[in-house]
Amino acid sequence: MALLRNARVEDDDWVFVADDQPIPTDGPVVISFSRYQAERDRLNDRDGPLGLVLDSDQTPRDIAEDVGRFELICLKFPKFTDGRGYSAARLLRERFDFQGELRATGNVLRDQLAFMLRCGFDAFEIPDSVNALKWLPALSEISVHLQPAADGLPDNVARRGRRVFGGISGVNQARPAGNTEVWAR
């Protein structure tokens, strides 16, 4: 799989550790939600950034207190029609103030990138076979938004000056994580 991040294909610097493998003592590692639950306290001793994978039936509401521990959260889309990850992403960004990389994995399709970006994703796992350059235009096909979301971009009401823009938590969401504003241009 290739990694589309910062509007280009980048190398993945993260190591995904299977549940039956030991967790390296240092370096960036990504573990499953069940592993995290089981080894939550022991992970305090570790050096190096921690990443988490959430399946679509696992909700970030269960890690609301812990999001600050993660520098990467991967939300899995088992099928592109399973849209739970969109709500999970907005909750992470807007309610739980997750500042790290938010990566969409699994069945990620070109024509979903724009929705994902608006919900707060800033990295996408895409098939190797894909020419990522052909996917990038999908991010800017629609320039007008009729509702506030996690990208911090003003919607039509805000652009008419009728309210300050903001997402679900009500605070202004000019979010530093990622560079989604640049992406969306």
Place this chain on the structure above:
Amino acid sequence: MYRYDEFDYTLVNERIQQFRGQVSRRLNGELSEDEFRPLRLMNGLYLQLHAYMLRVAIPYGTLSADQMRMLAHIARRYDRGYGHFTTRQNIQYNWPKLEDVPDMLADLANVEMHAIQTSGNCIRNVTADPFAGVAADEIEDPRVFAEIIRQWSTLHPEFSFLPRKFKIAVTGSPADRAAVGFHDIGLKMRRGPDGEIGFEVVVGGGQGRTPLVGQTIRDFLPKADLLSYLEAILRIYNEQGRRDNIYKARIKILVESLGAPAFAELVEREWEQTRGGGLDLPGDEIARIETYFAPPSYPPASVADNALTQARAAYPVFDRWCRVNLSDHRQPGYGIVNISLKPTGGIPGDISAEQMDVVADLADQFSLGEIRATYVQNLVLPHVRLADLKPLYDALADAGLATANIGLATDIISCPGLDFCNLANARSIPVAQRISERLADPDRLEAMGALRINISGCINACAHHHTGDIGLLGVDRKGVELYQITLGGRGDGDAAIGSIIGPAFSYDNVVGAVDNVIGTFLEQRQDGENFAETYRRIGPAPFKEQLYGTA
């Protein structure tokens, strides 16, 4: 009427360009049909039995004369010269070519129309009372909020891949002409404790194989909180709605399984977080949308028109049409004219391009350029001077659009059925046509009073058969089409689900069976009761006895 501003225009035009790209990627094989399906569905394009079908949104059922002319143009240019009005205030074209669809959408955009979210597992086109803004009993115009919801839900990034489709209806009158009890969310405008106007929120209504009447989860919601509350409902549904079984994926199943009070509590808790934020509706934004729906300035009209009285006395057929097809307008001297798209033996909801042009011209001439589409598959001219009724009637009659059967037994709601739909088990349209012919006698028809017949070709219930006084459901038994009859349903304020009366009837016998049910009703009715009243009084037994013989 609402008019697009720069944001709406830009969005719709960019959306067409995007879809043009998606269609060309499909045509050159870059996209598989599986990958293309959700994209075309979100643009209203279905693949039916014989061809693609394009469903065009008519937000809350309001149309201008120019928009109607464009619908006629599209029917002529890209289809076979007709269109079909649906049970959700939309219009469908049954024969477009895939490569033409982006051009059809571009033509629609020229008159501020689109097909966005008329299908797919997203928030669908929002429906409203077709008499909005003119009904005599209205509290407030529901279209203001239907438009606000349309904008908020359009290409919503979080809610475009819901467990299943999601339908919202809004009504501003105590009399429910939008079937709010049978929607995923029904919003009823009402007065709150301090006299201010807001919404009663009803959730979890629906039809299909598990028909359920929606339940109230909030008695009163202030206007400013509408979108944050909707977002809370949608988020809970998106997170918790079932995704393992398409037949259990609608919100009604979630509400049913949790119980309405528990579901309401989840929503309220989520809403504590969503309210007071970026979705709060500023008063001046509501006011801005309201100006689009301000009442027109009505040219003066006399309340008692001598010429009308004389014409009604002189022409009994015209008089009948006035009795049956005219509804009360809030403006003295005006009436709401219902145009039946159910001529004797016709296909319910079908209209030719020529008829569309006639309706558009008559709207310009007699109805301040405005038209409405109803969920019972008819059209409405909402602002007609009573003094203009006779010339309007004459012109409608010339175009075959003056059938006097609104709300009567031949005003049948029917889905396309097996003639077009790949989900159907049985034909619907020919059954509707035969019933319409059987019950055509206008005197008998009017004497029967209000009587709704609904015909669905399968359990998905697109024709709302559960809500009909008489509902027919097409089923397939070993390759043979059979029709189950349900009695006693209601789609209005007293929403109720009909009950199956007994074993199903064959295609050949079902029309006789319907006539038999009506015969029992006419025999049993007292003091001018309508069908629903008689049924409520005597129950199913006498109908059963007449249909199947004594046990």
